[in-house]
Amino acid sequence: MGIDPARLETLSALSRKVLWLSSWTIHHANHIRPNTDGLKVGGHQASSASLANIMSALYFSVLRPQDRVAVKPHASPVFHAIQYLFGHQTRDKLENFRGYKGAQSYPSRTKDTDDVDFSTGSVGLGVAQTLFSSLVQDYVKAHGWMKDRPEGRMIALVGDAEMDEGNIFEALLEGWKQSLRNTWWVVDYNRQSLDAVVREGLWAKFESMFRNFGWDVVIVKYGKLMQAAFAEPGGEALRRWIDNCPNQMYAALCFQGGAAFRKHLRDDIGDQGPVSQLIDRRSDEELLALMSNLGGHDMASMIEAFEAVDHDRPVCFIAYTIKGVGLPMQGHKDNHAGLMTVAQMEKWRAAQNIRPGHEWDRFEGLSQDHAKLEAFLAAAPFNQEGRRRLTAPEIEVPRELTFKPAAQMSTQQGFGLILNEIARGSTELASRIVTTSPDVTVSTNLGAWVNRRGLFAKAENHDLFRQEKIPSAYTWEFSPKGQHIELGIAEMNLFIMLSALGLSHSINGERLLPVGTLYDPFIERGLDALNYACYQDARFMVAATPSGITLAPEGGAHQSIATPLIGIAQDGLASFEPAFVDELSVIMRWGFQHMQREAGAGGSVYLRLSTRAIEQPQRPMSATLHQEITEGAYWLRKPGPNCDIVIAYTGAVAPEAIEAVGFIGESHRDVGLLAITSADRLHAGWTAARKLRRDRRGVQYLSHIENLLAPLSRDCGIVTVIDGHPATLGWLGSVRGNRVEALGVEHFGQTGTIDDLYRHHGMDANAIIDAAESLTVGAPIRHHRKMAV
Ligand SMILES: Cc1ncc(C[n+]2csc(CCOP(=O)(O)OP(=O)(O)O)c2C)c(N)n1
Numbered sequence: 001m002g003i004d005p006a007r008l009e010t011l012s013a014l015s016r017k018v019l020w021l022s023s024w025t026i027h028h029a030n031h032i033r034p035n036t037d038g039l040k041v042g043g044h045q046a047s048s049a050s051l052a053n054i055m056s057a058l059y060f061s062v063l064r065p066q067d068r069v070a071v072k073p074h075a076s077p078v079f080h081a082i083q084y085l086f087g088h089q090t091r092d093k094l095e096n097f098r099g100y101k102g103a104q105s106y107p108s109r110t111k112d113t114d115d116v117d118f119s120t121g122s123v124g125l126g127v128a129q130t131l132f133s134s135l136v137q138d139y140v141k142a143h144g145w146m147k148d149r150p151e152g153r154m155i156a157l158v159g160d161a162e163m164d165e166g167n168i169f170e171a172l173l174e175g176w177k178q179s180l181r182n183t184w185w186v187v188d189y190n191r192q193s194l195d196a197v198v199r200e201g202l203w204a205k206f207e208s209m210f211r212n213f214g215w216d217v218v219i220v221k222y223g224k225l226m227q228a229a230f231a232e233p234g235g236e237a238l239r240r241w242i243d244n245c246p247n248q249m250y251a252a253l254c255f256q257g258g259a260a261f262r263k264h265l266r267d268d269i270g271d272q273g274p275v276s277q278l279i280d281r282r283s284d285e286e287l288l289a290l291m292s293n294l295g296g297h298d299m300a301s302m303i304e305a306f307e308a309v310d311h312d313r314p315v316c317f318i319a320y321t322i323k324g325v326g327l328p329m330q331g332h333k334d335n336h337a338g339l340m341t342v343a344q345m346e347k348w349r350a351a352q353n354i355r356p357g358h359e360w361d362r363f364e365g366l367s368q369d370h371a372k373l374e375a376f377l378a379a380a381p382f383n384q385e386g387r388r389r390l391t392a393p394e395i396e397v398p399r400e401l402t403f404k405p406a407a408q409m410s411t412q413q414g415f416g417l418i419l420n421e422i423a424r425g426s427t428e429l430a431s432r433i434v435t436t437s438p439d440v441t442v443s444t445n446l447g448a449w450v451n452r453r454g455l456f457a458k459a460e461n462h463d464l465f466r467q468e469k470i471p472s473a474y475t476w477e478f479s480p481k482g483q484h485i486e487l488g489i490a491e492m493n494l495f496i497m498l499s500a501l502g503l504s505h506s507i508n509g510e511r512l513l514p515v516g517t518l519y520d521p522f523i524e525r526g527l528d529a530l531n532y533a534c535y536q537d538a539r540f541m542v543a544a545t546p547s548g549i550t551l552a553p554e555g556g557a558h559q560s561i562a563t564p565l566i567g568i569a570q571d572g573l574a575s576f577e578p579a580f581v582d583e584l585s586v587i588m589r590w591g592f593q594h595m596q597r598e599a600g601a602g603g604s605v606y607l608r609l610s611t612r613a614i615e616q617p618q619r620p621m622s623a624t625l626h627q628e629i630t631e632g633a634y635w636l637r638k639p640g641p642n643c644d645i646v647i648a649y650t651g652a653v654a655p656e657a658i659e660a661v662g663f664i665g666e667s668h669r670d671v672g673l674l675a676i677t678s679a680d681r682l683h684a685g686w687t688a689a690r691k692l693r694r695d696r697r698g699v700q701y702l703s704h705i706e707n708l709l710a711p712l713s714r715d716c717g718i719v720t721v722i723d724g725h726p727a728t729l730g731w732l733g734s735v736r737g738n739r740v741e742a743l744g745v746e747h748f749g750q751t752g753t754i755d756d757l758y759r760h761h762g763m764d765a766n767a768i769i770d771a772a773e774s775l776t777v778g779a780p781i782r783h784h785r786k787m788a789v
């Protein structure tokens, strides 16, 4: 298989240009743009050089518009340089690399403007996301929504040290279970990490592991120069030497240059015969060019390797590279933060025929006809559909999400009932919801939904228990039409899957409404993946249950304390913790709409639910109540004119708050009871209102919580209570200057019944009453709940 020489020459020239532009971008950020904070842009230069050729091969020749790519974080300058050549990135943004609103240091779907497919930066996550995106594409196809759109390949450019991240292995196993296709991972095998040179023989471990999981493995070790030299007399000995050379030594020699290679080759294999002649025929410069002609730096080798793939099985390419190739720091073990000096850059600039002042000219220094280069770029297959962000129409959400009411219910139970009602119907909403859970489908109450909507698999697989007529509450039927994706236990996979599903409207042009479930404490296990999912503006709903210490029967080791604070702090995620199921139904309805709002207005939704069955209010859902629930709070009992104490509660501790208010009300008639359904939405509304008033002086706008608390006098105390960290609601006192006693959980792991634990942590009715007493100046609250004996 040969590649047209003219084409090869153009591609190689463009690849050199990409290396130049990416290096110049970094250099500019360090030496030319006034750098007020004195911080150097480290980490990119050597790392980028390593991938410049491979990425040029992909973007200028191999990729198709439907393909999607996750770029290794530190290769972001290479990505931006390629987009700049395509005309999708501006010089201004490159000059402002890593600056305010400039091109991003790590490719960002939301902050960059040049069509980034997956945000990377936290190593490992982008890699796994390609795998899940491919599964999502399969899901969309199996449901008949691909129409005539061709299948895209999901491609990750992976650092070899990045492969240490455990989430990649978790994804690999999941991919195998789900018959992964159309996924390419290209390992930039430069044998260097951030700190050091990687272990010998890593490639062999990668190879056997990937094969084990059903992947094809393609090792691209030698470039064409090397292959030609191996064919010369003595070439075999040279190849053996290269194969046996330890990583550290090879890297050090690349750094030292041709003369050092010559000395070592002579000392090790010099026989005065064919090998010596092979070496002696080359100048120092030519010898270095030969020895650094590893597969990853050879355009023809990379194109051949990519084009030779004639199946849709997943492929791992192990491409040998040199970190910092072509730059003075190439191969040096400390090169991760390495930067070229002004003098080095000047020398390199001259060698590239780039005139001072023309560093940003797209084809400066290239001998090819510029019009032809322009035409070549315009004709690149990747470019044929322009910007590749797709859109999908909004899915209608019914006015009301109904459920079968019961006098006593938990919010987790309600969640299952609401989904069950949706599953029974034939709305578009029902057909676009896709649920997923890391082995806690049944225990998070998705069972009824799955019974009705089935599990997703590419091939049908019937429930043997059902066929054998063994009674079971759950039908476990797999089919291509199923709407539940069952995952293994890894929570990182759940969040990366939600991220992939939640970008389907943009990647596949078909909207999915993903709903994931897990136990609340294990949000912390998947937190970085959750953060990146939100950062990319993926849209999903996550129901976390059980939560807090209220999961008492599950035991102390499953408690969650920090998650309400995560709910407040996590950008792009609207968090709710309803106490009652009618609230939950309002919130879920709002959530399905919120998931579909445009960027900036919408986002994802987190429901912190509970297994504690509590008495449900029988009440009509007025439009105002509906609105207040989604904004985060409403008065369950309005404070009277002389109110000197308010109890504000969130979630499953509602009965304790209600009980306490009952007692307090006997001596303090005007006591108020504030039901907080979302500390997150309340807090966000409050900060947004303050910003608005600051930015536009004279504006009178008040946030929801300011309006709610407005009737209270400054002397009124507020007791807050939540089954989670007390700081979640502690800030309420700052809204209007009321004193606050914040009750909640600060210590992990105590076991016991709910009563035991609420007493232990000081959040039972008595503790609420005591806290209220400490805040009031009026008559003492005499009535306490009788202690259980
Ligand atoms: C989760 C996470 N941990 C740590 C880092 C810091 N970091 C950035 S790159 C890197 C290792 C780089 O090695 P490799 O993946 O081989 O890429 P190369 O530098 O060789 O291009 C590390 C530790 C990070 N970005 N993300």
Ligand SMILES: [Mg+2]
Residues within 6 Å of the ligand: 159, 160, 161, 188, 189, 190, 191, 192, 193, 323
């Ligand atoms: Mg590396």
